[in-house]
Amino acid sequence: DRGGFKHFMLKEIHEQPRAIADTLEGRISEGRVLPAAFGVTAEARFADVARIQIVACGTSYHAGMVARYWFEDILGLPTSVEVSSEFHYRNPVVSRDTLLVMLSQSGETADTLAALRMVRSRHPDVPVLAICNAPESSLVRESDLVLMTHAGPEISVASTKAFSTQLVSLALLLLAMGRVQGTLSEEIERRIVAGLEKIPALAQAALTHDSAILALAERLVDKQHALFLGRGVMFPIALEGALKLKEISYIHAEGYPAGELKHGPLALIDENMPVITIAPQNDLLEKLKSNMAEVAARGAELFVFADERTALASEERLHVLPVTSHVGRISAPIIFNIPLQLLAYHVAVLKGTDVDQPRNLAKSVTVE
Ligand code: M6R
Numbered sequence: 001d002r003g004g005f006k007h008f009m010l011k012e013i014h015e016q017p018r019a020i021a022d023t024l025e026g027r028i029s030e031g032r033v034l035p036a037a038f039g040v041t042a043e044a045r046f047a048d049v050a051r052i053q054i055v056a057c058g059t060s061y062h063a064g065m066v067a068r069y070w071f072e073d074i075l076g077l078p079t080s081v082e083v084s085s086e087f088h089y090r091n092p093v094v095s096r097d098t099l100l101v102m103l104s105q106s107g108e109t110a111d112t113l114a115a116l117r118m119v120r121s122r123h124p125d126v127p128v129l130a131i132c133n134a135p136e137s138s139l140v141r142e143s144d145l146v147l148m149t150h151a152g153p154e155i156s157v158a159s160t161k162a163f164s165t166q167l168v169s170l171a172l173l174l175l176a177m178g179r180v181q182g183t184l185s186e187e188i189e190r191r192i193v194a195g196l197e198k199i200p201a202l203a204q205a206a207l208t209h210d211s212a213i214l215a216l217a218e219r220l221v222d223k224q225h226a227l228f229l230g231r232g233v234m235f236p237i238a239l240e241g242a243l244k245l246k247e248i249s250y251i252h253a254e255g256y257p258a259g260e261l262k263h264g265p266l267a268l269i270d271e272n273m274p275v276i277t278i279a280p281q282n283d284l285l286e287k288l289k290s291n292m293a294e295v296a297a298r299g300a301e302l303f304v305f306a307d308e309r310t311a312l313a314s315e316e317r318l319h320v321l322p323v324t325s326h327v328g329r330i331s332a333p334i335i336f337n338i339p340l341q342l343l344a345y346h347v348a349v350l351k352g353t354d355v356d357q358p359r360n361l362a363k364s365v366t367v368e
Contacts, residue, residue: 007355009156009248013341014207016164017200020334022150023165024172024196031190033175038129039145045127046180049099053092054081055115056103057365059159059243063166064103065236066333070174074192074329075183084111085368088118100128101173105154105162106364107137114368116142131169133162147172156356157363158248160341163240164203167334171196195328202324202331206338209323213339216303216319217346220274226251227265227275227295228340229258231288233333234278241276241340248348248358258291271299276343278336280327281309292318305339307332 005011027037035043052071054064064081071079082092088111094100100119104112107130116139119126130143133151140146149165175192178184184192220226226245230238239255246253256265258277269275275295279288289312292302301317304310308322323339348355 006349007156007345009158009160009345009355012154012156012161013338013345015152016161016338017204017207019151019161019165020168020203021200022152023168025150027172028193028196031193033172033179033189033193035176035180037172038147038176042145042176043180045145046099046177048097049077049127049177049181050097051078051080051095052099052101053094054079054101054103055084055087055112056081057084057109057111059163059240060103060105060109060112060166062236062240062243063163063170064101065239066167066233067170067174069233069236070171070330071177074188075174075178075181077177077181077183084109084115088115094119094123094126096123096125098126100126102128102130102132102139102143103166104130104137104139105133105149105151105159105166107132107134107139108364108366109139110366110368113138113142129173131166131173133165155363157358157361158244158341158344158355163337164334168196168199171330192330195331199331199334202327202335203338205325206323206335207342209321209339210342212321213342214346216321217343217350219301219319220251220303220343220347221350223251223272223274225268225273226253227268227273228253228255228278229261229275229288229291230255230278231258231284232282233329234280234336237278237333237337237340238276240337241278241344244341244344245347247361248344248355249351249353250359251347258288261291261294266294266298269295269298269300271301273300274303275300276303276340277305278340279304279310279312280307280332280336281311282332285310305336
């Protein structure tokens with residue numbers, strides 16, 4: 001049931017405020033996360049963790065990339081993230097003090113399960129945490145610890161609310177880990193919790209920019225290529241924005257860390273290459289602005305997803321869309337991703353593709 005929406009994808013995009021609230025529900029009490037939300041043995045297992053290894057595919061992998069910025073920046077906890085198909089076909093070093101975190105909406109992704117089983121057979125002592133949306137899945141059954149994302153069923157092949165709720169779950173993991181290990185002051189913990197509780201309302205507000213995003217989509221629909229740029233925690237959001245666009249509209253899209261421009265992709269830039277940037281008002285904005293000047297000087301049309309404080313104004317071929325009010329370190333990637341989902345959606349609808357069932361793709365990739 002599409003609930004009055006034209007596509008499941010649009011319905012699921014709009015379900016995000018509720019899905020995020022549901023994922024937080026019951027996991028926080030009196031401003032503090034409950035480590036037992038991860039399972040009764042979580043507290044004991046988290047105590048000895050010295051590093052985190054995240055393994056996932058596709059959109060779930062992008063959520064893991066965001067988490068790496070958070071864990072290292074806020075907790076100082078060494079964190080690696082790798083796509084499952086690479087991880088399980090090499091000989092990764094997994095030390096006993098690692099927490100293996102498997103991210104998967106479906107819990108049935110073949111490569112992710114293979115990676116889990118590989119670690120299990122070689123390193124039976126390493127604890128495995130599944131962050132998953134499907135309670136009956138193989139991944140959940142085979143893991144030691146589980147945190148369910150409460151996104152509800154995701155039907156559209158393009159993953160949207162699963163990503164947002166994975167990020168919220170990873171933020172809960174950060175809080176639990178920081179609490180158990182004593183690496184997070186009570187004040188910062190309370191501040192992060194307060195920030196998490198504001199996300200459903202911020203997500204709701206981000207959805208109100210739909211008609212402005214449709215206007216941008218109209219400018220993209222005839223393009224062959226698009227380049228998404230971000231820095232810091234917005235780099236994985238650039239990758240995710242590009243994945244969403246290519247997956248459902250079939251426009252060739254790439255995500256790049258903005259600082260890599262001069263190392264290759266700048267050669268692609270001309271008036272036919274639209275550039276989409278994710279530009280919150282943070283300490284990386286000045287750097288990003290000089291990257292935007294570089295592409296603008298070569299004729300690219302720029303689409304800037306900004307926040308209301310971002311000091312930038314629209315010009316002829318520079319479209320600045322403020323999509324949110326003040327956002328924090330944790331909420332920013334979750335919120336900025338939502339307009340990119342809508343952008344991909346509108347481009348696909350304008351092109352007339354099969355939005356919920358893009359060609360060649362399956363919802364759950366159960367074979368390698
Ligand atoms: O079920 P999973 O989270 O393990 O799926 C991983 C990817 O197959 C999935 O995120 C895929 O990239 C989506 N179609 C992206 O929208």
